[in-house]
Amino acid sequence: MRIARFTVDNDLHFGIVEGEEGAETLRVIAGDPFYSGIEPTGATYPLEQVRLLSPMIPRSKVIGTIANWAGTEAPASPQFFIKPNTTVIGPGDPVTLPEYSESVSPEGELAVIIGRIAKSVPLERVHEVIFGYTIANDLTARDMLETDVQWTRAKCFDGSTPLGPWIETELDTDSLNITTWVDGDTVQEGNTADMHYSVAELVSAASEIFTLLPGDVLLTGSAPGATVLRDGQEIEIEIEGIGSLITRVRDEAN
Ligand code: MG
Numbered sequence: 041m042r043i044a045r046f047t048v049d050n051d052l053h054f055g056i057v058e059g060e061e062g063a064e065t066l067r068v069i070a071g072d073p074f075y076s077g078i079e080p081t082g083a084t085y086p087l088e089q090v091r092l093l094s095p096m097i098p099r100s101k102v103i104g105t106i107a108n109w110a111g112t113e114a115p116a117s118p119q120f121f122i123k124p125n126t127t128v129i130g131p132g133d134p135v136t137l138p139e140y141s142e143s144v145s146p147e148g149e150l151a152v153i154i155g156r157i158a159k160s161v162p163l164e165r166v167h168e169v170i171f172g173y174t175i176a177n178d179l180t181a182r183d184m185l186e187t188d189v190q191w192t193r194a195k196c197f198d199g200s201t202p203l204g205p206w207i208e209t210e211l212d213t214d215s216l217n218i219t220t221w222v223d224g225d226t227v228q229e230g231n232t233a234d235m236h237y238s239v240a241e242l243v244s245a246a247s248e249i250f251t252l253l254p255g256d257v258l259l260t261g262s263a264p265g266a267t268v269l270r271d272g273q274e275i276e277i278e279i280e281g282i283g284s285l286i287t288r289v290r291d292e293a294n
Pocket of ligand 1: 104105106147149178259261262
């Protein structure tokens, strides 16, 4: 099942995405699916008539993962960092480049959405705490990775985690192609089979450090490949089995 969060005439809804690609409709559900289950209200809208938002705003955190793909040396254990929930934007929102950086790059990543309170989850029970999956762009000010000791400026600026277009609740994540394009040019290309640590291993390891809450998001890392984003460019990230997250860059100075 695919679940989207969207507005129609400024009213906020969650809905089930149905229909063929290019002709999808949204069946409105009552309340917030993270807390009140899936209850259709009877209302439906064509996808083209709504504004898609980030499928959720994480209640407490976005967890990022580094060095998790073939092409980098595998770390001895999963390596995480934290992005505040103010980094999250949706498919229709502009990507704003921070003034302090000359080198912001997109990172197309599979995002895991946590569905329940979870602490110290063993590998075999990770599936019980996952609500679903979406597409993330872990935007990174790469020049700040070079100059700064901490990664706050590099990873945590406003809008640095576009998410969407919706949550897919049923997905086998063992072998999914992930491709990132900027204005139609391929900048990253990989398959989740190339990840050093699997989704289950990442969620289990993160839950050893801190409690995961419903709506928390764990990013699983990106394939190698960097490009410098410029004003007006379109970023498209496609993940097999989910769809495409498309956003556009707007320079803060303009
Ligand atoms: Mg990343």
